[in-house]
Amino acid sequence: MKTRRSARGLLLAALLLMSILLTGCVARQAENKEAPTDYAVAANWLAMPDTPDKPVDVFYLYPTAWHKESAEEPNICTVDNATLRETAPEMLRQQASVFEPVANVYAPYYRQADAAYCLGLSHDEEYALLNGVPKTDVFAAFDYYLEHENNGRPFILAGHSQGSNMLLYLLDEYMEKNPEVYARMVAAYVIGYSVTGDYLAQNPHLRFAEAADDTGVIISYNTEAPGVTADNPVLLPGAKVINPISWTRDETLAPAEQSLGSASREDPSVKSLPSADARIDKVRGVLICDNQDTDALAPGNAVFPEGVYHGYDYAFYYYNLRENAGQRIEAYLARR
Template sequence: MRKKLLCIIFLFLLALGGCGAQDGNSHVPVAGEEIIPSNYAKEKNWMLLEEKGQKPADVFYLYPTSWARKDKKDYPVSTIQAKNMRKRARSVAASQARAFDMAGNLYAPYYRQVEAAFILDRDQEEQMAYYGGVPKTDVIAAFDYYIKHYNQGRPFLLVGHSQGAVMVKEILFDYMDKNPEVYKRMVAAYVIGFSVTEQELEEHPYLKFAEGPEDTGVIISYNTEAPGMTEKNPTVLPGAVCINPISWTRDETPASASENAGSLIKAEGREQKLEGFADARIDKERGTVICSTVDPAVYHSSDVEHFPLGIFHRFDFRFYYYNLKENAQVRVEKFLEEWDDE
């Protein structure tokens, strides 16, 4: 009886964290280790789930880092049930995911995350190893379940920000490589708030980076900064490539704030559309999008200590919100036109 009870306790701890006990000194699984994925047959593990799928295309959305430990002695990977993660994820999705609600049916799983304060202290290789552990295990399992049970053969967009963007990259680099028939239905992948690099594109030659506003089967990616940044941006990798989210071009020609379709900014106590707020220019040397019309002291990612003043990480979506909203619809319409012609 005692042995059976100990076995039950051990399995319970595994289910909580995907690995052993929940304390800060426990081993955190990395890429390549055996990890039990969360169960995506359970509807409660989905934040957004349009089961009937009325629109002709889907959107598979992955939220940014929404998990933070209350005590640094706690385990740095969330459980799938973590209330503060789920609450924060729903809050962020209310704006980010809804930017794409006209483009397709929304699907968004809850997934276990690595805390930003834990992972951003590591070098790039370590970061990717941790991202490729528990978070990737959940995301790949969720996407596979979505494809097999909800997608019904429809075209789809992939959308993610920050840690969610890293997870979109994992789907692109791993799942799409193994499932080319699924990749054929991908309208576009919006990898916002984390870099895609020239080297990664060379290592995965089946992937294409966007060149304009209408191309399909492509990756769209950028990170937003103020002019004159010299400090390290923790979400920008060496060799990063990006696209201008106003003009949807790859060169360094500035796009003025007057050309911006609209930003979603909290002003006068409420969120509202602001026109003429944020401009955009690509800095190819840094591999980022530069916004010169916004005060960095006001729009600072101050809730994450690893982001120096002048990095607009929290506002990657918001500065170009209506550009993203319109562009997603344009790409879906273009894909469906070509899809019907085949």
């Protein structure tokens, strides 16, 4: 009798666990199968020029601009979330302004995942989450941009953090299925997230940058102070890196004297930070900056450990990125 009760208890426990898992799966499926945001509505664009006057565009995806304020909130925000609408313009100003002198900037609002929740998932779980609603919005926005705004112009893809993660879906799936679109891509600045050797091996149509003026390539790096050993949630094994000062991929230090200047995050037009140096660490797969104030700029928080300069990936190399975008555009147009 004791054996039967035990077996019955195990069966009930298994059924309860299955019910919980199925409920979670149904919730996740519902969360991931919503209709895309309507990008014919002007209010759903963070940036869209009235009269594009440059020969090249930038399609920009902001990093995480929203976070859950309570555990009861969904893991993905609505496109009209007040915090998202308040913070995303700041990200646009801090990062996409890099490209404004050389390209027309287009940036959609897109629904995104809570960073703390998302970065706490396994890589497969994170992929499944972002492969739903966020990707639906990003693909719909890019389709709308190509059909109604681009007019056949070459374009740059640019993002940071979660925005760069979403660019990997565009580069992987969209560009493989639409090689005629990919042929118009000047470059993709996938900054603040990892582009790994495995990802490139699985996508042989893609290439990582090797120099300052190659085109159709991916540019990526994640910035840290020297000596960081703690887990960096945007750093994946086998991450590829290019030095944004020297535009080489070896481990030679590019000293601050070679930099064009670092920008203030509060006002990117102001060079209030010391010019950052840059050195690649191939073992860890990061870009090392050795001359900034770690205590002031990267003391650590609930998501990123001390010494991770995630919020300064653009600011440290702002003016070098701007010059480089111009270089790649010039090279693309010359080869075209």
